[in-house]
Amino acid sequence: MGRFDGKVAVITGASRGIGRAAARRIVEEGGRVVITARKPDPLAEAAAALGGPDTALGIAGKAHDDAHRAEVIARTLEAFGRIDVLVNNTGINPVLDAVVNVEPSAMAKIYEVNVIAAARWVAAAHQAWMKDHGGAVVNVASIAGQHPAPGLGVYGTSKAALINLTQQLAFELAPAVRVNAVAPAVVKTDFAGALVGEDEAALAATYPLGRLGVPGDVAAAIAFLGSADAAWITGQTLTLDGGRTLSAGVG
Numbered sequence: 001m002g003r004f005d006g007k008v009a010v011i012t013g014a015s016r017g018i019g020r021a022a023a024r025r026i027v028e029e030g031g032r033v034v035i036t037a038r039k040p041d042p043l044a045e046a047a048a049a050l051g052g053p054d055t056a057l058g059i060a061g062k063a064h065d066d067a068h069r070a071e072v073i074a075r076t077l078e079a080f081g082r083i084d085v086l087v088n089n090t091g092i093n094p095v096l097d098a099v100v101n102v103e104p105s106a107m108a109k110i111y112e113v114n115v116i117a118a119a120r121w122v123a124a125a126h127q128a129w130m131k132d133h134g135g136a137v138v139n140v141a142s143i144a145g146q147h148p149a150p151g152l153g154v155y156g157t158s159k160a161a162l163i164n165l166t167q168q169l170a171f172e173l174a175p176a177v178r179v180n181a182v183a184p185a186v187v188k189t190d191f192a193g194a195l196v197g198e199d200e201a202a203l204a205a206t207y208p209l210g211r212l213g214v215p216g217d218v219a220a221a222i223a224f225l226g227s228a229d230a231a232w233i234t235g236q237t238l239t240l241d242g243g244r245t246l247s248a249g250v251g
C-alpha cells in the first residue's frame with residue numbers, strides 16, 4: 001500500500017527541481033499528479049517521465065494567472081476526479097539586493113507569485129473539491145522567511161508572509177483541510193545557482209550535516225505533510241536545513 005494510493009496531487013512549478021521531485025515521490029507512493037510550469041516542453045518531458053497520461057498530466061501556464069489556475073483545477077477533476085493534495089511550490093526570486101534598492105514593481109511581482117498566487121490556488125482547490133471532501137496543502141516557503149539574509153530581503157518577506165498564510169489558512173480551513181509548509185535552506189536546483197556560487201564545499205561546510213539539500217530531501221517532507229501520516233498536523237512549517245540555522249550566527 002502506498003501512502004497516495006487513489007490520491008491526486010496538484011503541484012505547481014514542477015517541471016524540475018523540488019516540485020518535480022515531490023511529484024516523483026507521490027507517484028512512487030501510488031498517487032497521480034497534475035504538474036505545472038511556464039515552459040511547455042520541459043513540462044511535457046517531466047509528465048512523460050512520471051508515467052504519462054494515466055499518472056501525470058502537465059498543464060503549462062503561470063502560477064499567478066487566474067485563467068491557468070481555473071484550467072488546472074477543471075482539468076484535474078476531469079482527468080482524475082479529485083484533488084487531495086495541493087503543493088504550492090512555485091516561487092520566484094528575481095532580485096538579489098537590499099530591500100531599499102528594490103523597485104516597487106519588482107516587489108509586487110514577487111509578492112504576486114509567492115504569496116497571492118499561493119492563496120488563490122488554495123481558494124480554487126478548496127472551492128472545487130477540498131471544502132466538501134477534505135485535503136492537504138503544502139506550501140514551499142524558505143528559511144529566508146524565518147531569518148534575514150543578505151540580498152534576500154524581499155524574497156524572505158514574501159516567504160514570511162507565506163508562512164503566516166499557512167497558519168491563517170490552517171485555522172480557517174480546519175477541520176476539512178490541513179495546511180502546512182516546508183522551509184528549506186539551500187537545495188541544489190537551478191533556482192539556487194547564485195546562492196551556491198562557485199565553492200559548494202565551503203558553503204556545505206557551514207551546514208552541520210555537511211551538505212546542501214537535494215530536491216529529494218524536500219520531496220520527502222512534502223510527501224509526509226501531504227499524507228495521512230501528518231493527519232494531526234496543521235499550520236506548521238517544517239524547517240529543512242541540515243542544521244544550518246541551529247547556531248543563530250553565534251558559532
Ligand SMILES: NC(=O)c1ccc[n+]([C@@H]2O[C@H](COP(=O)([O-])OP(=O)(O)OC[C@H]3O[C@@H](n4cnc5c(N)ncnc54)[C@H](OP(=O)(O)O)[C@@H]3O)[C@@H](O)[C@H]2O)c1
Nearest residue numbers: 013015016017018037038039063090091186187189191192
Ligand atoms: N532551491 C533552493 O535552494 C530553495 C530553498 C528554499 C526554498 N525554495 C523554494 O522552492 C520552490 C521551488 O524552487 P526550486 O529550487 O525547485 O526551483 P527550480 O528548480 O528553478 O524549479 C522551478 C519550477 O517552477 C517553474 N516556475 C517558475 N516560475 C513559475 C511561474 N511563475 N509559474 C509557474 N511555474 C513557474 C519552473 O518552470 P518554468 O521555468 O518552465 O516556469 C520550474 O518547473 C520555490 O518556491 C523556492 O522559493 C528553494
